[in-house]
Amino acid sequence: xxxLSLLFGWPLAPVKGVIRLxxxxxxxxxxxxxxxxxxxxxxxxxxxxRRSGRISEEEEARAVxxxxxxxxxxxxx
Numbered sequence: 106x107x108x109l110s111l112l113f114g115w116p117l118a119p120v121k122g123v124i125r126l127x128x129x130x131x132x133x134x135x136x137x138x139x140x141x142x143x144x145x146x147x148x149x150x151x152x153x154x155r156r157s158g159r160i161s162e163e164e165e166a167r168a169v170x171x172x173x174x175x176x177x178x179x180x181x182x
Contacts, residue, residue, distance in 0.1 A: 138175050147172050 137143055148169060155165040 135178075139178070144172060144176050 151168045154160045
């Protein structure tokens with residue numbers, strides 16, 4: 106049984122590797138998005154954009170809400 110599964114599973118090994126790599130990248134991105142230092146930098150950038158007049162107050166509120174939603178892992182719905 107082991108030889109047969111090895112023989113038939115071998116051609117799928119690259120596909121399984123790519124899938125696992127994608128999962129690892131997704132996990133790392135999610136970890137970084139919830140990192141308090143990264144969240145603080147994003148909030149500071151939004152605040153600076155508002156102070157300099159590049160975004161409106163409503164856009165600032167939406168951006169802050171999106172950052173906080175991302176940080177907590179909740180989805181819009």
